[in-house]
Amino acid sequence: MQENGEVQIENFIVDILKSKLEVGKIVNTLEEAYLLYCQYAHDKGFSVRKGEQRCFSHTDELQSKEFNYSCEGLKDEKRSSKKISIYQKLLTRTNCKAKLKISRENGGQWRVSRFVEEHNHEMFARNQTHLLRSARNISHAKKSTLEAMVNAGISVSAAVSFMENEACGSENLGFTRKDAYDHMSQLKKHIKVENGDATALIKYFINTANKENYFYWNVQLDDDDRVMNFFFRDYRSAVDYENFGDVLSIDTTYRTNKYNLICAPFVGINHHMQNVMFGLAFMSDETEIFPHSHNRLCQWHINQNAPSHFGSLNGNLAFKQLWYKYMTYCESEDEFEATWKHMIDTYNLDDHIWLNGMYRLREKCATAFSSGRFSAGLLATSRSEATNMTLKKACNKMSSLYEFVMNYAKIQNNWRNKEKTEDTRCRHGKPAQILKNHPLLINAAEVYTISIYQLFEIELVNSLNCKFVEPPSCFGNDWNWLEVKVKSHDEN
Known part of the structure; x- marks a missing residue:
């Protein structure tokens, strides 16, 4: 019964609007006529666009103006057949004749001169009409709100979500997310190059x-x-x-x-x-x-942004350690997955939106997924x-x-x-070696630049899991001053 009542109210509103569009009815301005026809169209379930207009002879003063169904006419096959487009647009033209035309005598009032109601296509459902192009418009006040939020560092998506909640639903907002992105993109357009x-x-x-x-x-x-x-x-x-x-x-x-x-x-x-x-x-x-x-995302930027999403966990050292291990210190994908599960389960973060988003991007940000790819140490x-x-x-x-x-x-x-200066330094000098007389390092010093050799040497020393102490006499002079002592697990 309630649904039937709502339909009756909608039909009643459409009838009122329709009565204002009958041939001979007076409208004060072109804008008033357009808005009136848009309101009628949206209640009926179709979109409107501005059509042909005519001026009085030998002047720029308008004599008549048409407002059409947005998909009136047919596709120009002759024009489109000259080239093959990579992106094929949907066919939306139906040659529908529905329109509103207003005219006036010279110096007279605007009147409805033609009103075609009949359509040859299916109408949009009531819960879809807010998506129609002529039904969407970002008001000046909403533009200001959107711009202020984005300038404060809030993403366009998050700003639109907030505004949808304030409007009690996306259908009441008056514009779509694409409209918001288009508006913000337009603001960033560059100034014309001189x-x-x-x-x-x-x-x-x-x-x-x-x-x-x-x-x-x-x-x-x-x-x-x-x-x-x-x-x-x-x-x-x-x-x-x-x-x-x-x-x-x-x-x-x-x-x-x-x-x-x-x-x-x-x-x-x-x-x-x-x-x-x-x-x-x-x-x-x-x-x-x-x-x-x-492609990889910048870990530094991610870690800089992360605390703004951690809330009370910012003060939890154990959680922070898990987070940094998750990002940088897991040596395999299995270890990464185990670390992720432990972090999520321990701190009950199954519904954490930002962390779940980072998990979806794991292959682009976590080092565990790029260990087999050369990165020159760049994170x-x-x-x-x-x-x-x-x-x-x-x-x-x-x-x-x-x-x-x-x-x-x-x-x-x-x-x-x-x-060039560094090239010259490498040609006329060799790096000092931590491990003396080590065959591998001797060869590395010959083929690597000084900077690369130093990185290689540190990597080799770390891989030996060793520390350096005074050499005992039993090793003789061949070992110079070095003794390698394997660290115990406690020393690690």
């Missing part, structure tokens, strides 16, 4: 490419011929990538130019454990695709962050793109000089 700056930058790329055969650059423009993205690298960067490109660090958290473009240095580690640049990109968004790579994006900070010091928010690229070239040249 013509002189873009011209100077492209001229520099062209001149450099003419001088250096292997210099590569590429610029992408948007529909308004604005610079959206650009990337460049010289021949030396290509060689460095060939030699050291097994591990690539990218940090896109900084926007260090006046156009609000994302600065993305592509950073690696060379044979001296120094930063090396593979190229530089400026992007209008963070969409990057590396289809054949194994964080600190290499890229340090690079960004160097670039930030060399430039400021008012630097043009051309100035930024010039400063980047100076920094890169400085890094390459440091690499």
Whole structure:
């Protein structure tokens, strides 16, 4: 009975709205007519879009305006057959003739001149109409709330969830999550690159490419011929990538130019454990695709963010130890799973949303899942962050793109000089050895750079599970000053 009553009320509202749309009815403004037709359409179960309009002869003053069903008309097969699209859109056009047309005499009032009620398609259910495009709109007040929450560090998803709860359901919010993401993305759109700056930058790329055969650059423009993205690298960067490109660090958290473009240095580690640049990109968004790579998240950032989700467990040392073991110190996937289960069971965390999310990302953040992949010891994006900070010091928010690229070239040249200096040091000197006369280390000192040798030596010493004491005389001079004493389990 209650359901029937609700249907009767809905039908009653539709009839009232319909009576206001009858031919000959007066409307005060175009906006009033549009909103009235939208309200009628949403109660009926269809969406509205603005259609054709006509002006009085020899003027820009409107004489008539149409509002149509959003899927009226048919797909233009002749136009679409000229090219094959990678992404095939759904067919939504039904050639429905439903519409509202309002007209007026010169200087007269707006009146309904045509109202077509009939539809040739199924209507949306009542619980779906809030998803219709013409039913969705982010009001100024809700935009302000959304922006304030995101600027305070709250994710768009979490902000929308909060606003849905405040509105007593997503159907009452007035917009969808996609609308919220689109709005926040639009706010981050870069400012139009000045013509002189873009011209100077492209001229520099062209001149450099003419001088250096292997210099590569590429610029992408948007529909308004604005610079959206650009990337460049010289021949030396290509060689460095060939030699050291097994591990690539990218940090896109900084926007260090006046156009609000994302600065993305592509950073690696060379044979001296120094930063090396593979190229530089400026992007209008963070969409990057590396289809054949194994992607890892930055453990440092995760651990910095983790305490905000731990609540009362922040003061529990045993829990913290389990967390760090879970992230970094499990040597196998089985040990990882056992640690996870122990942590969850011990602290009753089965329903912890953030931890469950981290578990789903375990292959991208926990070292237990990447032990078989070379990472050069890199667990964080600190290499890229340090690079960004160097670039930030060399430039400021008012630097043009051309100035930024010039400063980047100076920094890169400085890094390459440091690499030459270290190359010279390695050619004319050998590292001091902890383990004297060890055949493996003797060979390592010949083939490794000093920095890499020191890392290798420490790894070897740790693998021996030993400590160094004064040598007893029975070992003779061949052992020099070293005695190896195996530690007991108690000493570990």
